[in-house]
Amino acid sequence: MxxxxxxxxxxxxxxxxxxxxxxxxxxxxxxxxxxxxxxxxxxxxxxxxxxxxxxxxxxxxxxxxxxxxxxxxxxxxxxxxxxxxxxxxxxxxxxxxxxxxxxxxxxxxxxxxxxxxxxxxxxxxxxxxxxxxxxxxxxxxxMKVSDADNSALMVVASKSHRDEATDDYINKYQVSDSKSAGSSLKFCLVATGEADLYPRLGRTMEWDTAAGHAVLSGAGGRVVRFDDHTPLAYGKPEFANPFFIAYAPGVELKEG
Structure with missing residues (x-):
C-alpha cells in the first residue's frame, strides 16, 4: 500500500x-x-x-x-x-x-x-x-495524539468546505488556534498532535476518510458520529458518511 x-x-x-x-x-x-x-x-x-x-x-x-x-x-x-x-x-x-x-x-x-x-x-x-x-x-x-488542553484547543477544519454550521460548532469550544487544511491531512494533523479536534459537518464518503481514520486510530485518536458520538463505522450503504468528529481523546466533546 x-x-x-x-x-x-x-x-x-x-x-x-x-x-x-x-x-x-x-x-x-x-x-x-x-x-x-x-x-x-x-x-x-x-x-x-x-x-x-x-x-x-x-x-x-x-x-x-x-x-x-x-x-x-x-x-x-x-x-x-x-x-x-x-x-x-x-x-x-x-x-x-x-x-x-x-x-x-x-x-x-x-x-x-x-x-x-x-x-x-x-x-x-x-x-x-x-x-x-x-x-x-x-x-x-x-505518531501520538496531543494531551489536549480544553481551555486552549487547536482545531483544524476543511479548507474547501468550511461553513457557518462548522464555525458555530467550533465556537462551543475554547480555541487557542484554528487552521484550515484540505483532504485527509486533517486527520493526520490530529494524529501528529498538531491539532486536537477536527469536526466535519458536511458530506463525505468512506474513501475520503478511511485511511486518515486508520492513521488517527493508530496514533491513539478517535472518530465518532456527530449525532450520537458512537464510533464511525464503515461498509455503510453506498459508502456514505454522516457528519463526524475526529479528535484526541482528551477533548471534552460538545453536543452539536
Missing amino acids: RRLALEAGDKIMEIYESDDFEVKSKSDASPVTEADEAADALISAGLRDAFPDVALVTEEQADSHTQDVMTFLIVDPLDGTKEFVKRRGDFTVNIAYVEDGVPTRGVVYAPAKGRMFYTTATGTSVEETGAFDKETVGETTP
Whole structure:
C-alpha cells in the first residue's frame, strides 16, 4: 500500500507540474482530472494483484460502490481534487483496509507537501521522512495524539468546505488556534498532535476518510458520529458518511 501510494504520487505530480491538465465534472458535479484516473488505474491494478481475494472499493469506479461488504480495501486515488485543480498542494493519496467495519490499516501520502503517514504491521501509526524510496522504508517517527488542553484547543477544519454550521460548532469550544487544511491531512494533523479536534459537518464518503481514520486510530485518536458520538463505522450503504468528529481523546466533546 505504501509503495502504490508513492507510485501514484509520482504520477499525480507529473500531471500537477505540467502546463495544463483537463478537468471534467462527474455526475455529482465534483471535479475529476486525468491525475485521479491515472492514479486510480495504477493503485487498483496493484491492489488486485496483491490482494485478489479482498473486495476493492474506489471512488473512481462507480460499479464498486454497490457492494455490500464489511471487510474491504478502499481507495481515494486523489483526495482533494479541488486543491489539486487550484494548485494549492493540500491533496493526498488515500489507501485503507477495513476489517469488519473498522479501518485498521491506512496510508495517507501528500506528494506536493512531502508528507507520508501510515499504520505499521502492528497497527500503530508513523510519519516517514526522507526521499521516500519505493522499496526501502526511510526514517519513521511514531505518531501520538496531543494531551489536549480544553481551555486552549487547536482545531483544524476543511479548507474547501468550511461553513457557518462548522464555525458555530467550533465556537462551543475554547480555541487557542484554528487552521484550515484540505483532504485527509486533517486527520493526520490530529494524529501528529498538531491539532486536537477536527469536526466535519458536511458530506463525505468512506474513501475520503478511511485511511486518515486508520492513521488517527493508530496514533491513539478517535472518530465518532456527530449525532450520537458512537464510533464511525464503515461498509455503510453506498459508502456514505454522516457528519463526524475526529479528535484526541482528551477533548471534552460538545453536543452539536
